[in-house]
Amino acid sequence: MREHERIQRAAARSLDRLWPRVAQVFAQIEGADEDCAAFEQRLRREWPRLFSLLLGLYGTQYDFFYQLEQLALAMAQSWLNRPRWLKQRDRVREADHEWFQSERMMGGVLYVDRFCGTLRRLREFIPYFQELGLSYLHLMPLFAAPEGNNDGGYAVSSYRQVNPRIGTTAELAELARELDAAGISLVLDFVFNHTSDEHEWARRAQAGDPDYQEFYFLFPDRSLPDAYERTLREIFPTVRRGSFTWRPDMQRWVWTTFNSFQWDLNYANPAVFRAMAEEMLFLANLGVAVLRLDAVPFIWKRMGTNCENQPEAHQIIQAFNAIARVAAPALLFKSEAIVHPDDVLSYVSAQECQLSYNPLLMALLWEALATREVKLLAHSLSHRFRLPPGCAWINYLRSHDDIGWTFDDNDARAVGIDPWGHRQFLNAFYTGRFPGSFARGLPFQENPDTGDARVSGTLASLAGLEQALDLGDPAAIDLAIKRVLLLHSVILSIGGIPLLYLGDELGTLNDYSYVTDPAKADDSRWVHRPARNQAAMEQRHDPTTAPGRVFGELTRLIRLRMQLPALRDGEMMVARSDNPRVLAYVRQGDGQRVLALANFSEQPQPVAGNLLRMYGPGNAFIDLVSRQTISTAETLTLQPYQFVWLMPTWLAERALPES
Ligand code: GLC
Ligand code: GLC
Numbered sequence: 001m002r003e004h005e006r007i008q009r010a011a012a013r014s015l016d017r018l019w020p021r022v023a024q025v026f027a028q029i030e031g032a033d034e035d036c037a038a039f040e041q042r043l044r045r046e047w048p049r050l051f052s053l054l055l056g057l058y059g060t061q062y063d064f065f066y067q068l069e070q071l072a073l074a075m076a077q078s079w080l081n082r083p084r085w086l087k088q089r090d091r092v093r094e095a096d097h098e099w100f101q102s103e104r105m106m107g108g109v110l111y112v113d114r115f116c117g118t119l120r121r122l123r124e125f126i127p128y129f130q131e132l133g134l135s136y137l138h139l140m141p142l143f144a145a146p147e148g149n150n151d152g153g154y155a156v157s158s159y160r161q162v163n164p165r166i167g168t169t170a171e172l173a174e175l176a177r178e179l180d181a182a183g184i185s186l187v188l189d190f191v192f193n194h195t196s197d198e199h200e201w202a203r204r205a206q207a208g209d210p211d212y213q214e215f216y217f218l219f220p221d222r223s224l225p226d227a228y229e230r231t232l233r234e235i236f237p238t239v240r241r242g243s244f245t246w247r248p249d250m251q252r253w254v255w256t257t258f259n260s261f262q263w264d265l266n267y268a269n270p271a272v273f274r275a276m277a278e279e280m281l282f283l284a285n286l287g288v289a290v291l292r293l294d295a296v297p298f299i300w301k302r303m304g305t306n307c308e309n310q311p312e313a314h315q316i317i318q319a320f321n322a323i324a325r326v327a328a329p330a331l332l333f334k335s336e337a338i339v340h341p342d343d344v345l346s347y348v349s350a351q352e353c354q355l356s357y358n359p360l361l362m363a364l365l366w367e368a369l370a371t372r373e374v375k376l377l378a379h380s381l382s383h384r385f386r387l388p389p390g391c392a393w394i395n396y397l398r399s400h401d402d403i404g405w406t407f408d409d410n411d412a413r414a415v416g417i418d419p420w421g422h423r424q425f426l427n428a429f430y431t432g433r434f435p436g437s438f439a440r441g442l443p444f445q446e447n448p449d450t451g452d453a454r455v456s457g458t459l460a461s462l463a464g465l466e467q468a469l470d471l472g473d474p475a476a477i478d479l480a481i482k483r484v485l486l487l488h489s490v491i492l493s494i495g496g497i498p499l500l501y502l503g504d505e506l507g508t509l510n511d512y513s514y515v516t517d518p519a520k521a522d523d524s525r526w527v528h529r530p531a532r533n534q535a536a537m538e539q540r541h542d543p544t545t546a547p548g549r550v551f552g553e554l555t556r557l558i559r560l561r562m563q564l565p566a567l568r569d570g571e572m573m574v575a576r577s578d579n580p581r582v583l584a585y586v587r588q589g590d591g592q593r594v595l596a597l598a599n600f601s602e603q604p605q606p607v608a609g610n611l612l613r614m615y616g617p618g619n620a621f622i623d624l625v626s627r628q629t630i631s632t633a634e635t636l637t638l639q640p641y642q643f644v645w646l647m648p649t650w651l652a653e654r655a656l657p658e659s
Contacts, residue, residue, distance in 0.1 A: 007048075007051070007052045007055065008048055008052075010051070010055070011047055011051035011052060011055075012048075014051060014065070014068065015043075015044070015047050015051070018068070018069055018072050019040070021069060021072075022043070022072050022073060022076045023040075025073060025076040025080065026039070026076065026080065029080060032080060035079065035080060038079075039075075039076060039079045039326065039327075042325060042326045042329065043072070043326050045325075046322045046323075046325050046326050049318070049322050049351070050319055050322040050323065050326075051068070053315050053318055053319040053322065054067075054071075054270075054273075054319055056315060057267075057268075057270070057273070057312060057316065057319070058270040058273070061270055063270070064270065067270040067271065067273075067274055070274060071274050071277060071323070074274070074277065074278050074281065075277075075281070075323060075326055075327040076327075078278075078281035078282075078284075078285060078327045078328070079326070079327045079328075081285055082284075082285050082327070082328065083173075083285065083287070085177060085180070085287075086285065086287060086328070086330070089180070089289075089330050090328070090329040090330040092330075093329070093330040094329050094330065097390055098390070100136075100354075100355070100392055100497060100569075101392055101568055101569035102568055103562055103563075103564055103565055103566075103567050103568040104133075104135060104562050105135050105136060105497045105498075105569075106132070106133045106134050106135050106136065106497070106498055106500070106558055106561075106562075107134065107135075107136040107137070107138065107187070107394065107396075107497050107498060107499035107500065108129060108132065108134040108136065108137050108138070108499070108500045108501075108502050109137075109138035109139075109140065109187075109399070109400070109499060109500070109501055109502065110137075110138075110139065110140065110501075110502040110503075111139075111140040111152070111153075111400070111529060112139055112140070112142050112166050112167075113142075113163075113165065113166055114529060114530065114531045114532065115502060115531075115532045116532060117166075118166055118167050119142075119162070119166055119167030119168075119171040119172055120167060120171060122139075122175065123175060123178060126178065126179065126182050128537075129184060130182060130183070130184075131555065132500070132505060132555060132558065133555065133558040133559065133562065134184055134500075135183055135184055135185065136184065136185050136187055136289075136290070136497065136499075137179060137184050137185070137187060138188070138189075138290075138292060138499075139186070139187070139188060140152065140153060140189070140400060141153025141154055141156065141188075141189050141191060142162055142166045142167075142172070142188075143156050143157070143158055143160075143161060143162060143163060144156070144157040144158040144161045144162070144163050144164075145157055145163060145196055145198075146196050146197070146198050146261055149259070149261070149519040149520070149523075150196065150261070151258060151259050151261075151262060151523075152400060152525070152529065153189075154189070154191055154258070154262065154294065155191075155194070155195075155196035155197075155198075155259065155261050155262045156195055156196055156199065157195070157196045157198040157199045157200075158200070159191075159279040159282065159283065160279070160282055169286070172286055172287075173286045173287055176286055176287025176288065177287055180287065180289075185289035185290060186287055186288050186289055186290075187288065187289065187290040187291075187292060187334070188283060188286075188288045188291060188292070189291070189292045189294050190279075190280055190283060190291040190292065190293050190333075191294040191295075192265070192276050192279075192280070192293065192294065192299065193257070193264060193265065193294060193295040193298050193299050194256070194257065194258065194262040194263050194264045194265060194295075195262075195263055195265065196261055196262060196263070197254075197260075197261045197262075197263055198261075199263075201215045201216075201275070202215075202216065202263050205218070205250075206247070206250055211271070214266065214269050214271070215265060215266060215269065215271070215272050215275075216254060216255065216263050216264065217254065217255035217264055217266050217301070218250070218252040218253070218254055218255075219244070219252060219253040219254075219255075220252060220253075221253070222253065225242070225243075225244040225253050225255075227303060228243070228244075228301070228303060228307065229242055229243060229244070231304055231305055231307075232306055232307060233306050233308070234447065235257055235258055235445075236258060236259060236445055237445055237446075237447045237448075237449075238445050238446065238447075238522065239259060239445075239522055239523070240256075240259065240260055243255060243256065243257050244256060245260035255301070257295075257298050257307075258295075264298070264301075265299075267299050267300055267312070267316055268300075268301075273316065273319070276320075277319075277320060277323050280320060280323070280324070281323070281324075281327055281328060284324065284327070284328035284331045285328065288331065289330065289331070289332065290331070290332045290333070290334050290355065291331065291332070291333055291334065292334045292336055293317065293333050293334065293335055293336060293353060294336050295336060296313060296317060296335050296337050296347055296353075297309045297313065297337050297339050297343065298313075299312075299313045299316055300312040300313045300316065308339060308343070309337075309339060309343045309346065314346065314347065314352060317333065317335075317347065317352050317353065318351050320333070321333060321351055321352055321353075322351075332354045332355055333352070333353040333354060333355065334355035334356060334357070334394060335347040335348060335352075335353035335355070335356040335357065336357055337357070337359075338357070338359045338401070338404060338406060339406065340406060340408065341359075341360045341380070341384050341406065341407070341408055342408070344356060344357075344358075344359060344360065344406075345384070345387075348387055348388065348391050349388050349391060350388065350389070350390040350391060353391075354390060354391050354392070355391065355392055355393075355394055355497070356387075356391070356393060357393075357394050357396065357399070358393040358394060358395050358396070358496065359404070359406050360380060360384060360406060360407060361381070361385075361393070361395055361490075361491070361494070362395075362396055362397060362398075362399075362403070363403060363404065363405055363406055363407060364376055364377040364380055364407060365377065365397065365487050365490060365491075366397075366403060366426070366430065366462065367405070367407070367422075367426060368583065368600045369463070369483060369486075369487065369600060370425075370426055370429045370430065370437075370439070372600055372601040372602075373580050373581060373600070374577075374580065374581065374582065374583040374598075374600055375415040375416075375417075375580060376407060376411065376412060376415050376417060377583060378574050378583055378584075379411055379414060379415050380407060380408065380411045381572070381574050381585070382574040384408075384411075385494075385495075385572055385574075386572075392495075392496045392497055392569045393495065393496030393569075394496060394497050394499050395490075395491040395494060395495075395496045395497065395498050395499065396491065396498075396499040396500075396501070397459050397487050397488065397491060397501070397504070398458065398459045398462075398501045398504060398528065399501060400501070400525065400528070401525060402444040402445070402454035402455055402456050402524075402525055403430070403441075403454060403455045403456075403457075403462075404454040404455075405422075405423045405426050405427075405454075407419070423452075424451070426455075427443065427453045427454075427455060430455040430457065430462055431443050431455060432467075438463070438464030438467055438468070438476070438479075438480065438483075439457070439461070439462045439463070439464060439467075440457060440461045440462070440464075440466045440467055440510060441455045441456055441457030441461065441462050441510075442455070442456045442457060442510075442524040442527050443455065443456075443524065444456045444523075444524045456524040456525050456527050456528055457510055457527060457528055458503065458504070458508050458509055458510050458511075458527070458528040458530070459484060459487070459501065459504040459507075459508075459528075460480070460484055460504065460507040460508060460509055460550075461509050461528075463480050463483040463484050463487070464476065464479065464480035464483060465477065465480035465481065465509060465546060466509045466510060467480075468480045469509070469546065477546060479602055479640060479641065481507065481546060481549050481550055481553075482640060482641035482642075483641055484504075484507060484550055485550070485553050485554065485557070485641075485643075486598055486599075486600070486641045486642075486643055488554055488557065489557060489596075489598060489625075489643040490583070490596075490598060490643075492557055492558065492561050492567070493561065493567050493594065493596045493645060494572055494585060494587070494596070495567070495568075495569045495570060495571075495572045495587065496569050498561075501528075502532075503530060503532065503533065505540075505550065505551050505554050505555070506533060506536040506537060506539075506540060506547040506550060506551055507536070507546050507547050507549075507550040508533055508536065509530075510527045510528060510530075511526075511527060511528075511529075511530035511531070512527060514526030514527060514529075533547075540552070557625070560624060560625070560645075563655070563656060564592065564594065564624070564645075564655065565589050565590035565592055566587050566588050566590065566592035566593055566594045566647075567587055567589075567594060567645075568590075570587070570588075570589050571587070571588060571589070572585055572586070572587055573585060573586045575595065575615055576611060576614075577597060577607055577611065578607070578608060578611055579605050579606065579607055581599060581600050581601040581603075581605050582597055582599050582600070582605050582607055582638060583596075583597070583598045583600065584596065584597050584598075584607075586615055591651075592647065592651060592655055593615075593616060593647065593648070593651065594624070594645050594646065594647050595612065595615045595616060595621075595645075595646040595647075596643065596644070596645050596646070597636075597638060597644050597646065598642075598643040599638035599639070599640065599641055599642050599643065600641070601640065601641070602640040602641065604637050604638065604639055604640065605637070605638045606635045606636070606637050606638075607635065607636045607637075607638065608635055608636075609631070609632040609633055609634050609635055609636065610632070612630070612632045612636060612646065613632045615646075616646070616647070616648040617648060618648040618649060618650060619631060619632050619633060620632065620648070620649040621646040621647060621649060622646070622647055622648075622649050622652040622653075623644040623645065623646055624644075624645040624646075624647055624652060624655075624656065625643065625644055625645050626644065629649065630644075630646065
């Protein structure tokens with residue numbers, strides 16, 4: 001407590017000393033009084049937290065106060081530069097923190113170059129995004145990056161310059177505004193763990209500038225790299241062993257967690273933190289509503305650990321969060337931590353990342369589809385789904401990355417599953433090596449030493465559509481489409497923000513042509529990053545085609561969700577179904593209550609009427625999906641892969657009058 005008070009006093013004193021300098025930033029501009037007052041109010045509110053985080057990280061450095069001052073000045077300047085429409089949005093969203101928890105929130109993600117080529121052309125697709133019901137659009141990395149292999153844009157050479165092939169930074173800012181006018185919030189990546197080796201900072205380091213060499217981790221020989229590697233996990237073992245890259249031009253080993261051209265930034269250096277904070281504010285002022293914080297677990301290194309999820313990683317993100325609250329108040333963070341579920345959760349709070357990918361739900365939905373059993377899914381969800389207030393999951397089925405089996409080993413053992421064997425089975429199942437599997441996926445990063453692997457493949461190919469179409473088997477096609485819809489039904493109804501990988505709404509299949517491109521050939525994730533399929537898009541209103549069937553039913557569900565406040569983000573309770581193949585959960589909100597049931601098998605499955613009665617008053621339910629009335633006097637039989645959203649009849653009549 002004494003220590004806490006001491007820090008608070010030091011924070012207040014520092015701010016008193018700094019404030020006159022900061023106020024000057026505003027004094028230079030005519031009519032900036034209001035901006036100055038708003039900024040000062042937020043700075044005073046956030047300062048104690050920001051100061052104490054930075055003191056903990058950098059307080060022992062001789063230039064701490066200098067860095068602090070520069071940071072405060074940069075924040076003030078950034079707020080001054082912030083476009084008027086964004087300040088307006090800041091006000092609206094600050095007054096309505098829960099805006100992203102609405103039942104109308106619906107996410108989409110795409111690569112601009114794969115989808116339509118350029119930012120300019122992307123504008124033509126805004127009506128399509130609206131047809132899908134999107135209110136959140138994540139454009140995959142689109143900044144300047146090395147030619148050839150650049151890890152799908154995740155090797156950034158400049159955070160301020162859009163890749164000229166895709167467009168210009170001015171076009172991006174314009175697009176952000178146009179999307180906003182269409183009710184769509186722009187999401188971009190903040191690739192802050194590393195830069196490309198062509199970023200100006202890296203180039204200066206290569207040229208021998210010691211200040212920039214300190215931006216990265218450089219070693220003259222193998223002694224430290226060897227010592228670190230004793231406890232590091234290899235991320236891309238089939239591309240390059242270990243986590244360090246030898247640079248003959250510099251005669252140095254460079255820390256490269258991912259590819260050899262992605263140089264990890266050294267956040268122990270306060271200059272790195274400040275430089276990246278400025279890049280973050282630049283992105284915020286382009287009109288970004290949500291920043292996806294890439295690879296969060298890796299940003300702090302500590303000898304003797306796996307250098308993932310270190311306490312300082314949290315402090316750094318929290319400090320960025322405090323900066324955002326002051327200089328770009330509406331900006332939200334989405335955590336990309338694809339790690340153990342406990343660690344995933346550790347990044348989620350209103351003070352850190354308000355949003356997070358939910359890799360556990362993603363992986364376990366696929367697990368349940370393979371096993372036709374929901375026990376691991378239901379058990380894990382029952383104690384791992386709840387988030388702190390003011391936070392939401394981003395629930396997704398596919399991303400541009402591989403699927404890894406990130407469930408907790410003890411959760412698996414608790415339901416009688418051997419975790420190691422199960423992961424082997426799941427990899428075999430989804431790469432088509434398991435007899436009778438419907439899935440067509442590819443292995444990703446098989447590690448010959450550990451036997452670990454992950455899976456690549458599009459949603460539809462993993463769900464069996466590719467195989468079924470090849471066989472020309474209408475019954476198999478039917479089942480595959482049902483699997484696609486079943487998985488979507490869960491992310492649409494379980495809470496959080498559902499996120500679609502664009503193309504999945506049309507049942508897009510694997511694209512094996514990446515192997516002919518040397519820059520992509522050794523990265524199987526490209527199999528599920530195909531170019532937009534124009535033909536499929538044109539078939540979307542034709543229910544005799546597979547794309548039309550998926551699109552028609554999916555958009556109907558998305559619209560239905562928008563009418564159901566019970567499905568907004570909030571409480572979710574796993575319910576009993578007394579049937580190992582049926583997932584059951586209850587959602588409630590705004591006086592509504594929905595019991596969702598989902599059959600994960602291709603056989604009809606019974607659910608006892610008594611059980612349904614337990615979850616809602618009255619003897620009759622309406623299934624909002626099929627509009628059928630269900631009497632709890634009888635056993636409910638779910639058809640293969642059928643899902644129902646049940647609401648007591650009297651409530652349903654009020655919730656959805658005559659639609
Ligand atoms: C994240 C990205 C992935 C990339 C990695 C390195 O995990 O999603 O695509 O390879 O970070 O930036
Ligand atoms: C992250 C994840 C890993 C994922 C990779 C990108 O490092 O931890 O599981 O595969 O990004 O592929």
